[in-house]
Amino acid sequence: MGTPQFSTFYPDFYIERLENRCIKCKRCVKECTYEAHLWDEKKKILKEDHTKCIGCHRCEAMCPTKAIIIKPHPSQFREHANWTPWFIKNIYKQADQGGVLLTSTGCAVPIKNYFDHLVLDACQVTNPPIDPLREPMELRTYIGSKPSGIEVEEVNGKFRLKKPLPPLIKLEIPVMFAAMSFGAISLHVHQGLARAARDLGTLYNTGEGGLHASLYEYGSNTIVQCASGRFGLHVDYLNAGVAIEIKIGQGAKPGIGGHLPGEKVTEEISKTRMIPVGSDALSPAPHHDIYSIEDLRGLIFALKEATEYKKLVFVKIAAVHNVAAIASGIVRAGADAVVIDGLKGGTGAAPTMFRDYIGIPIELAISAVDKRLREEGLRHMTSIIASGGIRCSADVVKAIALGADAVYIGTAALIAVGCSMCQRCYTGKCPWGIATNNPELIKRLPPEVAYEKIYNLVHAWGHEIKEMLGAMGLNSIESLRGNRDKLRAVGLTKEEMEILEVKHAGEV
C-alpha cells in the first residue's frame, strides 16, 4: 500500500442521483470534465466518484430529467471555530503534495465588504427625483488626462481651441471589461466581450495573452495589455486598440506575475504567446525594465512614442497599503488612467494565500487615491478605474461616488456567461467552456451566447444606474463622481469613515 492521500478521503461535494428520475442517458458522464460521473458497462449503471466533483453544477444543469443534485458533502468534521474544514483540507493537500495552494477567482475570505456598509441617498419632497424613462440621463464618461485649462481664440468670428485636447476615450457606460487573457478564457468569451463592448459603447481588455486575428475589427473598443511577460506584444497589437494598459499588479495576486498553467498552453496559445506548448506561461513578478517610478515613466513614453501618442496609457496596480502614494507617482509618470484592482479582484490562477490575504479592499483604495490626487492637484490629469469585487450596479454607483471614473468587471461578466464559481479555472477543464481553450469544451459556449448574456447584463446595469442617479436627483454620472455626500455609512468606525470620507447614516 502506498502513502495514504488524506486529501482524497473527504470530498467537498456529494452527487445525489435520483434513481426514479435518471434515464441512464449518460449525459452527465459526457458533461463532467473531471470524471466524477462514471458508466459501469458491465452492470449497466451510473456511478459517482464524489472526490472528483468540483461543484461546478454542469451535470445538474444539463441533466434532461433533473435527476442530479450537487450538495455539500454531508460528512462532517467535529465542529471547531478555528480549524474549519477549509484549513484542515488545505493542510491535507499540502501534506500530500508539498506544493503551494493554487486557486482561482477572487478573495474567498469574508473580509469586510465596505460596499455592503454604504447606502445611497434619494430625493424626498425637497427636490424631485428624475425619471430616466422620461428625462435625459447621461452615463457618458471620458477617460484620460484632462488639461488644467483651455485657451480659446477667435478666428473669423468663430471661437476655437488654441491647442487640441489630448486624446480622450468616450464611454457610454462607465463599466468596462477587465483584462482576461486569451489563454485564461476562451476565444469565444473574448469574441463575446468584444462585441458586447462595441454595442454598449464601452471597452474590453485583451489581457496579456495577445490578440486573436478575429478581434482586430473591435479595435476602437479594445484595451491591449503590456504585462511583464510581454506575451503577444508587438507593434501591430499595440496599435490595435485605443489604450494600452501596463499591468504592474493584479488584486488577486499583488506582488507576483501572471501564471497560465501549462495545461492551458495549447498549440494556438503557444503561437500567440511564443512559448513552448505545455510550458507554464510565466510573467515575472516585476517588469524587469521597471524598478522605479522613473522607469515606469520610461515605459509609458516608450509605448506612447511607439504608437505616436495616439493611444492612452493606463497603469494597473493592485490596491496595497501604500496605494495612494503609488498612484500619485503613476500620474506623475504620465499615465492617462490609473487602474486599481482591489483585494477581491479575480484571477484564473493565483496562490490561495495571495488571493485571500494580500491587498486592501477596493472601496478604501478608491477613496484614498481620489483624495490624494485631489490634494496634490493631480486628479484631473488622470482617470481612476476601479476593479475587484464589483458585483452589481449599486457597487458601480458606490465606487464612482467614492471617486472612481469607471469600473472594470471581470468575474461578473464570466458569471453572466454561466460561470458557477467552482474556482478551478487553472485546470483548463472548465466544464462551462469559459476558462478553457480545449477545442471541444469551448463549443459549450458559442460566441453569440456569450455576447448576448454580457450585453444583457451591462445593459440592465446601465438602466439601474440611471434609476439610482435619478432617485438621487442627478442627471449625469459626472455629478456623482467623488460625490461622497450621496453615501452614508452603516456600522463603520470613525477611522473607516474618515478614509472613505463619508458620514454615518443619521448624520446630516
Place this chain on the structure above:
Amino acid sequence: MNLELNVHTLHYSQVNRILRKAIEEGKVNFKLYGVNGHRYLAAGISKKVKIEIYGTPGLDLGAFMKGPEIIVYGNSQDGAGNTMDDGKIVIHGMGGDVIGYGMRGGKIHLYSDAGYRVGIHMKAYMDKVPVIIIGGKAGDFLGEYMAGGIIILLGMFSRYPEKPIAGLFLGTGMHGGAIYIRGKVKESFLGAGLKPYPLTSEDEKLLETHLKEYCEDFNLNLSEIFKADFIKIIPYTHRPYGKLYAY
C-alpha cells in the same frame, strides 16, 4: 533616399517624428549625429530601413520595432531592443541593462559588455528566433525566464578583466531557448536546476552561422572566436515551476 541629421538640439519626440515622416516619404537610409541620451529612437517603427547612430542613444532604443537595422557607433543606454519584434541592432560599444527584454525576433549584436537582466523572457515560435550576441561580459540574470531564442556570450571584448563572464542567476527559470557561452561558468552562477552541456554538431553549425554575421559586423576574425570551447545551457524542463503547486 538618404537623410543625415544632427539631432543634438532636438527632443527625442521630434527626432522620431522626423524619422517617421521621412520613412513615409520613402527614405531608407538615415544617419543621426549628435545623439546624446535621446530615448526611444525608432521605437515602434515597422519598416526595413537603416539607421546609423553616432553618439549614445538613450533608454529603449528600437523598442517594439519591427524591421529597422540600427547601427550605433558608441555605447547604448538601458533597454535597447525592448520587446523588439524584428530587425537588427548593432552596438559598437557597451550596452546597458535590460537589453532585449521580452524580445520576439531579430538580432542584437553588442560588441562589448552588457549590463544586468539581459534577454529576460525572450521568446520564439517556429522560425522566428531572436538572437543576442554579446562580445564582452554580462551582468546578473542573463536569460532569466527565457522561453525561446538564442543568447551567445563571448566574454572577449570586455572592459572588466576582473569580472566573471556572466553574473549570478544565469538562466534562472528558463523554459525554452539556449544560452551559449565561450569558456566556462561556475555552476553556482547558474539558475536552479541548470547544467552546462557540451555542444552538438548542430549547435556548432548554428554558432558558426550567427557568429559569422557578428564578425562581419565588427570586422572580427571568426577563427579567433572558435579558439576556445563553448558550453550550452538549456532548460532542464519546459515547466521549471510545474511542480510548485498543490491542487
